[in-house]
Amino acid sequence: MLPHCVQTFPVMLLFAFWSLFLVLTVRAAGVTVYGQIPLGITSAASATATQPAAYNTTVLNPPEIPNPAPATAFTLSLQSTSASVSSGLSIPIKGTFFGFSIEMSVITQLFGTNSSYLQVPLLNLLANIQERAGAVHVRVGGNTQEFAFYVDSLPEDRAISKQKADTNNPTQTPAVIYTMDLFYMLANISALVNVKWYLGVPFNDTSDFRLQIVEFGEAVLGDNLLGIQVGNEPDLYSAHQHRNSSYSPQNYANEFGEMVAALAADSNVPVRNNLIGPSVSGTWSPEDVWNTGFITQYTESLSALSVEHYPTDNCFPEYGIGVYHDPQTEFSDFLNHTSGVALCAPYLNSTKIAQAAGKPFLMFETNSASCGGFPGISDSFGGALWALDYGLQMAYSNFSGAMLHIGGQNVFYNPFTAPPTNVSRFFDWTIGAVYYSALISSEVFGSTNTSQIIDLQGNDGSIYTPQYAIYENGALARVALFNYMTDPSGKNDYTATITVVGGTVPSSVQVKYFLSDSVSTKDNITWAGQTLGGIHEVDGRFQGTLKIVSISCDTSANTCPIPVQAPAFALVFLTTPANVATVTFSTSVYTATKNTATVAASVLATSNGMSGKDWELGSTSSGSNNAAQRRARVEYAAVLGGAAVVVLKLLL
Structure with a gap:
């Protein structure tokens, strides 16, 4: 079709x-x-509505200023061309680096009921990124892909429905029932916004792989289908009782081979080199899978290698699993550069292995914490700074892409959330702070697909003021500056002075600022002077006047001073930025x-x-x-x- x-x-x-x-x-x-119980229910704006986690109003206290505090003035000496950078530059990174991973069971909430009803705010939110990056990458899957199955039709022409929850999974994940209309829904979205898709094939029953997702996905989506994920977090299969207790990396590799054979035998699957795996979550290391000969054995079938990882979890309040993590105590761990560096470190060997094999290496699912994130962290300005820094660090570590996960109403970390059905005619959508992280990332890397990034480690390597330089088409193009500290007095604002080695600074630079009053705030968040709105106020279009700050440079001294408030992120354009009109x-x-x-x-x-x-x-x-x-x-x-x-x- x-x-x-x-x-x-x-x-x-x-x-x-x-x-x-x-x-x-x-x-x-x-x-x-x-099946979750909201972690934070507050009085609703209407008599029929409650406030689940996506609208939680918890505001934490920002951490104290570190003692000693980092310097408030420092110089960044940057090479004018990438060829002059001795070491450390990343592989070329696309503007589509940050995409979205959408749990399969919630697509009717976010996308629309079926292909005859699409959510306009979703189109706007995706179009914002497309205009900056050229496209948007979206993964549809997660735990709910594993038990999905096809039917010819569903009541009310719905594209998907849900079956009884998988009680062996901590989040009580439902099985998804889908129709052909699911693929027409995705195709209609791609016809309006340049969205490219990753899909997950069911992997719970190796005697019946239920390949309709692959067959119909290829037939309907065509070139808009980027790849097929085979297995979602297979290292957790035993814990979730989806395999026996002895299930091993070799077992997964063998079953992956069975999937390859099943696809080869299916005449309705013409594309057979777009599989993605192993998507391990950290219980196994990726090397555990590489050591089975996985890459060599299946190189002709693999389009990318993947992992999934969350820095921590917040499962105890909902499910009594693990230990309790106090959000206030955890907050400071997200507000420094160490977090992203530590999260990427276990994958540096695998990114090298992926490059040697000629395969992209993807973080297929991530966010602030599994089991829905933390109130006051995942949905805060500080959480957005963390996600952006983490994303840039993944790019610097030679990941080729990363997907911010989106769940239902009762998670804190959603980049965007549709209103509950019973108030959908009165309220608009709600933006999560980390949506700005994805949006800004698309401007950091742009649409040329040539950008390379380096972690500058300036200001004596302060973890509270990280900086990156971005080279595009071989030339120094942008500088990214973070300030994780919150100080209303202005005493911990800093000035980073840029100087260019082997060239000179331009007469002026343009700067876009990502701002809020505190790392704790959930509203009053702006990117270049504009905001998408607060709770139940978002239709996907920016509000306010675009504000790009022009800063004069001293060409004779070859210096350009860039002020950065506490807290803030600044993106410095050494060439004039495109004035994006989405x-x-x-x-x-x-x-x-x-x-x-x-x-x-x-x-x-x-x-x-x-x-x-x-x-x-x-x-x-x-x-x-x-x-x-x-x-x-x-x-x-x-x-x-x-x-x-x-x-x-x-x-x-």
Whole structure:
């Protein structure tokens, strides 16, 4: 089967179809909570709503200023070209480095009910990154991929449903039931935003691999399918009672071979060199798997090597597993450069092995803590600084990509969260602070796919003021500066003076600042003067005026002073940055009429014709529920590059 065909028409057709658009059926997205009990429930904004973890209001105290504090003025002497850097530069890194790992069971909450209903805020949030990186990489899978199975149809035309939870897994992960429409949903998203996908194939039953995910994924997504994950955290299979207690790296390698053989025997799988493994989580080291001959034996089938890892866990409050970690005590561990360095250290040998084998090395799933993260850490400005530093350190360590994991309503670490179904007509989405980490990373590396990064270790190696330099097309292009400290007095703001060896600084540089009042804050977070909004306020579009600070340099002294407040992150552009104007999908029209933004009909008739949040798309797939209907349906209208475009789908 082929992806849905999207056709464009002149804007004059918008008004003609407007009344049809307003009467489209709206189906609310489902919410998965994995059987969890919210760790922090507060009074809701409406009588029918509670506040699960994604909206938790816990604010921690920022750590004290270290004693002695790092210097507040230091110089960074940077080589003008990558060829002059003696050692330490990373491999070329793409702007898509930070992607999103989305638990398979929550995609109807985040993506939409089916291919006929897509969440506009999601499209905006992905488009923000696409405009900076050229594309967005999204992994659909996790624990819920392991027991997934295909059915021809589901009630209410849903793309997925859930079955009884896997009680052997600490998070009571449900099994996912999916239809062909899942793949059309992903294809429709890719048609609107340049999203590339990783999918996970079920691996719980080696006698029946249930290869429909691979078959339909390749047939529908085509080049938008990056790879297929084989096994999710196989080193935890024994603990979760998915294999016997003696299950070993060799057992996994053998079963991987059985998957390779099954795919080779399946005539509906034309692409057989895009598998990803072993995705171990730390109970086994990746070397445990490499030592089985895994890479050599399956090199023709592997497109990438992968691991998954969280720095710690917060499982005890929910499931009574492990030990209790006090978020206030843990907070300081996330607020220094040591964290990212220590997390990457166990993988340095494997990144070298991957390079020798010619394979990308991926952190396929990560975030602040397993079992949903920590209140006050995962959703704070400090958590965003940590995630960004960790991401840049992974790139410096020669990872080729990393996926920030997203779960349901009751996790603290989500980069973004849709509102609960029962208030979805009154509230918008909620942004998690780490979304900014992914967004900023896309600007750090850009869209040329040539960026190389080096950890500068300046300011006497202070762990509270880490810095990186980024070389693009062989030339010094950007400098990234962190300040993990919180000091309202300004005494621990610092100035980093950039000087260029083998060249000279430009007459001025442009700086984008990532700012908030404290590492503890959850709101009042801005990137280059703009914010995405607070709890239940996000439609994926930036609010406020873009603010890029121009700083004059002294070309005769070859110096450029960059101030960085405590706390903050600064991205210094030694070449003029692109003034990114993101293509977004407006949520200015709703089928509900309370607490919504509106647009006057007289303006709409001659405008770019924005669509609403509760919109429907159509299906053209042979055999789909509405394929037999011969009619046109308005899908969306958006501003694309300044031109008004109405997108329709012809249902044949």
